[in-house]
Amino acid sequence: MPIFWLTFRQLIGAKRTMLLASAALLPVLLALVFRSGGDQEPAHWTAQTLLAQFVVGTMLPLAALVFGTAALGSEIDDGTAVYLLSKPIPRAAILLPKLAAAVLLTAGFVLVATIVSGAIAAWGSTDGAAVLVGFSVAVVTGAVVYCALFMLLSVMTTRAFIAGLIYVFIWEGVVTRLFTGTRIFSVRQYTLGVADGVASVGNDVFKSDLSAASAVLMMVLVGVGATLLAIRRLRRFEIGETA
């Protein structure tokens, strides 16, 4: 538990948190623009454009990348990881609280942005509430998987941030659009699959490319797999090792 709060304070005290907090206002701004002049069906716009495209497609991976790679990675960069790793604490008990702190902050930011902006944009439409619930559950599960993945990157390489960016914007952004079969390896698609499964709204409102069952299965596999690998890598982490 002390490690959890330590990481929590490290992450929330930094300048980047303020920047992310202001980025969380952007979806709200978009929702206000939509209310003032958009002519599309509110629930459809909220699900497809605001939440799927912007919140899940951009904000969630960026927030997870910032917190997921910083939770352990910035300690390794600064050299303070030595003080944690040289103590007789199981490495799993170091990694898991750090992961939990990263997930909590990522999910917190994105969830607030989802609920506030979604409520503004979809106010008064019949499917609005279902969409909102679906995406709220989805962004939390998505945050867990993304953070686990980025934490694994941060114990594998000191350039975790750029590696994560390449994964998010080249792989999830470009490759999965060109080669649709690779969707099964995209956390964004898992998140959208969960959103569709929980919301269970008509296909004219929102339809994910991946079925909810395979999305959940892959989420569990990738999330647990990445966490276990990260723990394994941290167990073998040599103190003083920087690369």
Add this chain to the structure above:
Amino acid sequence: MSEAPATSSIYDLGYRRYDGVRLGRRHAVAALYTHSLRTAFGLGRPATAKIVPIGLAVLTLLPALIALGVAAIASDVEIYSANGYYGYVEVILALFVAAMAPELVGRDQRQRTLTLYFSRSLLRVDYAVGKVAALTSAMLLLTLVPQALLFLGRAFAWNDFWGYTQDNWQDIPAIVGSGLLLSLTMSSLAIALACYTKRRAFATGGIIAYFVISTGVSAIVANTASGIVRKLSLLPSGFHLLRGFTLWMFDVTPTLDAQGNSNGPAGDLVVAGLDFYWYAVAAGVAIAGALYIIYRRYQTVAA
């Protein structure tokens, strides 16, 4: 320092003054430029520093190579037009400047080598100019080499090399012009963001966040809002700006899908309805602003 007397030879450490030719400021700028250009591709640095820049450079070639492979089999199929090429590689180009701009300007601040630079004949403004020029040149390689490959390859795949060149020569100024403006815009914006922090991760994240978030927000606003907001909505967006002036230089108007909706960044530009030359103007303003910010930073940065 005057010649030490012979009696104190025990203190003579053999220090020698440099009495060769002093090459001066111009040579210093040229050396900084060459060194930075090499750094932009990880040359002269360990193999791990080469992976990201060389890998991204190869990725920008990939669509051109695919197009040539297709052209070799069926010469009349054109999968990418020259004006749409940056649309395929813009994310890679953004990642390149995001990865390499902090490498070029952050390292000197982190390891305090700026002091060494500024104690020589190099002026502060020279340093800024050298760095921006180096990153712009690196970007030119990443934009113009694939375009040249695409153009030449297509001309060779055509039955008549000179016939193809004659039919398409008017694309060449547009290719070079858009490549230049794109390289200068992305490089100066990236360095303007990167020169304010020592930390590589923050600079990289900031540059990518700018491109991705501004593009996402602008695309949504362009397709949602109306009136003047819609018209101006794409100007702050990095990728739309690049696409807008590229289309203007090639004098192409993209088409919308069957329902009259936008089908991507090019479609967004049509939906927004602002004349494309405004994007070139906006790029000019952005470059000027970025260069001024860089200039200010290097006038005041603690060396």
